Amino acid sequence: xxxxxxxxxxxxxxxxxxxxxAPRILCLDCRHFKITWEPSHPRACQAMGFKTKNWPCFxxxxxxxxxxxxxxxKPGSDSGKExxxxxxxxxxxxxxV
Numbered sequence: 024x025x026x027x028x029x030x031x032x033x034x035x036x037x038x039x040x041x042x043x044x045a046p047r048i049l050c051l052d053c054r055h056f057k058i059t060w061e062p063s064h065p066r067a068c069q070a071m072g073f074k075t076k077n078w079p080c081f082x083x084x085x086x087x088x089x090x091x092x093x094x095x096x097k098p099g100s101d102s103g104k105e106x107x108x109x110x111x112x113x114x115x116x117x118x119x120v
Contacts, residue, residue: 055094070095
């Protein structure tokens with residue numbers, strides 16, 4: 024049985040998923056994330072120069088298989104390295120339970 028190409032790509036993406044210990048990158052914490060007025064493409068990444076219906080960080084991960092390399096924490100927020108380390112620690116705690 025032949026699998027459709029998109030299914031093969033999805034399986035390979037899931038198999039090569041980013042390490043769970045790596046910090047999670049979220050667009051809401053990034054200085055490049057913008058909200059647009061377009062209902063069909065409500066979210067945008069100014070660093071990468073595209074608009075999307077989904078979160079840009081998920082689009083990058085699904086397309087390249089790697090987390091967004093343009094991520095930059097917002098100035099004056101606690102969303103920098105400390106926040107990402109806390110998220111990673113919380114993920115490890117939730118896995119133990």
